[in-house]
Amino acid sequence: MQKTIGTLRKATILLCTLLLSAATVRAADDPAVASKTFTIGMSQCNLGEPWRVQMNAEIAKAAKQHPELKVVFKDAQNDTLKQRAHIEEFVSAGVDLIIVSPKEAAPLTPPVARAVDAKIPVIVLDRRVLGDKYTCFIGADNKAIGKAAGEWILQKLGGKGKVVELKGLMTSTPGQDRNAGFREGIKGSQIEIVFEADMKWLEPDARKEMESALARFDKIDLVYAHNDPGAHGAWLAAKAAGREKNILFVGIDALPHEGVMYVKQGVLTATFQYPTGGAEAIDIALRILKGEKVDKEITLGSRLFTKENVDAGGEPIGSPAPGPK
Ligand code: FRU
Numbered sequence: 001m002q003k004t005i006g007t008l009r010k011a012t013i014l015l016c017t018l019l020l021s022a023a024t025v026r027a028a029d030d031p032a033v034a035s036k037t038f039t040i041g042m043s044q045c046n047l048g049e050p051w052r053v054q055m056n057a058e059i060a061k062a063a064k065q066h067p068e069l070k071v072v073f074k075d076a077q078n079d080t081l082k083q084r085a086h087i088e089e090f091v092s093a094g095v096d097l098i099i100v101s102p103k104e105a106a107p108l109t110p111p112v113a114r115a116v117d118a119k120i121p122v123i124v125l126d127r128r129v130l131g132d133k134y135t136c137f138i139g140a141d142n143k144a145i146g147k148a149a150g151e152w153i154l155q156k157l158g159g160k161g162k163v164v165e166l167k168g169l170m171t172s173t174p175g176q177d178r179n180a181g182f183r184e185g186i187k188g189s190q191i192e193i194v195f196e197a198d199m200k201w202l203e204p205d206a207r208k209e210m211e212s213a214l215a216r217f218d219k220i221d222l223v224y225a226h227n228d229p230g231a232h233g234a235w236l237a238a239k240a241a242g243r244e245k246n247i248l249f250v251g252i253d254a255l256p257h258e259g260v261m262y263v264k265q266g267v268l269t270a271t272f273q274y275p276t277g278g279a280e281a282i283d284i285a286l287r288i289l290k291g292e293k294v295d296k297e298i299t300l301g302s303r304l305f306t307k308e309n310v311d312a313g314g315e316p317i318g319s320p321a322p323g324p325k
Contacts, residue, residue, distance in 0.1 A: 038097065038289050040071045041090030045103035045127070046078035049201065049229060051253050051276065055101065055125070058278025066286060080107045087111040091118050097289060099281050101125040104171040109133070121288045125277050128173040132296070136284055138277040140300040141318075142177035145252060145272050148317040149178075150185015152270060152304065153222060153250060160190030161221035164213045166234055168226035169200045174274075178226045178252065194220065199230050206233030214241050222248040228259035228271055235267050254305050254314070263310050272317065273303040 040063070047053055056073060063069045072095070076083030080103050088111055090098050098115050102108035105128055113133040115122050121135040128137060153163070165182065168175035175198070195213040199206035206225060213220060214237060223238075225231035231251030238244040248269040253259045259271035277300055287294050303314035 037068050037070060039093075039095045040069060040285055041086075041093070041095040041098045042071050042073045043076065043083055043086045043090065043098065043100040043102075044073060045076050045083055045101055047075045048078060050255055050258050051227070051274070052101070054255055055276035055278045058276055059099070059282055062279040062282035066282070069282070069286070076103065078103060080104050083108060084111050087115060091115050091120060095120060097121045097123070097285050099123045099125055099285065100129075102127050102129055102172075104169065105130050105173050106171065121285075123281050123284055123288075125281050126174070126274075135288060136294050136296055136298060138280050138284065138298045138300065139174075140274055140277075140302050142174045142274075143181035143184075144318050145274065145302050146178040146181025146183075147185040148181075148302070148304065149224060149250060149252070149270075149272055150182040150187075152185075153182075153224060154186050154189050154191060156248065156269070157191065157221055160192075162192050162194045162217065162219055164210065164217075164220055164223045164234070165193050165196040166199045166206045166209055166223060166225040166230045167196060168198075168230070170198050172201075175201075175226055182224060199225070199233065201227055201230065203229035203233035203236075206230035207237045208233075210234040210237035211241075214238060214243060220247050222250065222269075225249070225251045227251060227274075228253040228255070228262065228268070231259075231268055231271070232262060235262075254303065260305050260310060260314075263305050263307060266307070270304060270306045273305070273314065275300045275302070 042059060044052055044056055063071045074086040076086055083103055084107060091114060098120055109129040112122050112129050116133050124134045124137045126139045167179055170176060194217050197209040199209050223234040225234055228251035231249045235244055235249050238247050250270045251259055251268055252272045252274050254271040254273035262268040263271055284294050302317045304317050305314040309315050
């Protein structure tokens with residue numbers, strides 16, 4: 001009797017082991033069971049500018065390498081209220097993660113905070129929200145870029161000159177930082193800002209503002225615009241007035257088919273790269289979704305493109321000066 005019970009127990013254990021390993025093999029074989037799929041909601045503030053089209057393209061390309069990711073894109077068409085609603089919609093839909101490139105800092109802060117409260121991780125890309133209620137911020141250092149632009153311009157103009165500053169939307173953090181950094185870069189010099197205006201990142205607005213500047217000032221040495229569309233808009237205005245050859249134009253973004261091309265054409269004297277961070281956002285999203293801990297701030301690098309270095313791919317900014325050997 002004892003022997004029969006022992007044999008029965010052994011047979012049961014064997015059967016259970018066989019069943020378990022069969023289930024494991026089936027789970028591993030079937031990707032739908034083995035890997036969960038994740039939905040990422042991507043809230044883009046507008047798609048009217050090439051730089052943002054590029055950001056979305058980089059996100060889509062990076063996500064395509066990961067069949068477990070599905071990205072739902074929403075375009076707020078430069079309307080803050082619409083972008084707030086998009087984030088609320090992502091929260092109600094219960095997406096697994098949100099990526100947001102906000103139009104303006106203050107109005108987008110509460111919906112991002114509500115997403116975090118709802119336990120949805122949020123990656124803030126390029127423009128910031130206020131405070132630190134988000135999972136991770138990815139972007140280049142706009143203050144450092146503005147400062148590098150100021151120092152470069154200072155050198156280019158030999159320490160003095162009349163400059164027009166065409167600012168990006170000043171309710172967005174890159175506009176504020178590119179302005180503050182630039183002012184720091186030219187501090188104490190004889191560079192005079194003769195005209196400044198908020199062109200809201202938009203080429204047509206920059207062109208209009210530059211028309212006013214040209215009408216008021218006979219001498220303008222250089223235009224510092226917070227993005228390449230702004231610098232190009234200013235150049236168009238100067239060209240229409242027959243003055244583009246007497247003025248230097250400096251922008252930020254350095255997309256290959258925009259700013260870098262303008263440098264090659266001699267339209268811009270310089271452009272500073274502002275990477276979109278699209279690929280990095282997907283990389284970080286995957287790590288968050290797998291439960292890994294990520295850094296709260298991820299700072300991307302930047303490069304300077306001028307006529308002299310453009311064919312060699314520009315040069316990094318902020319790289320430490322070579323020290324003694
Ligand atoms: C596009 C853009 C870029 C700029 C960035 C700053 O909307 O204006 O040209 O570098 O946003 O957030």
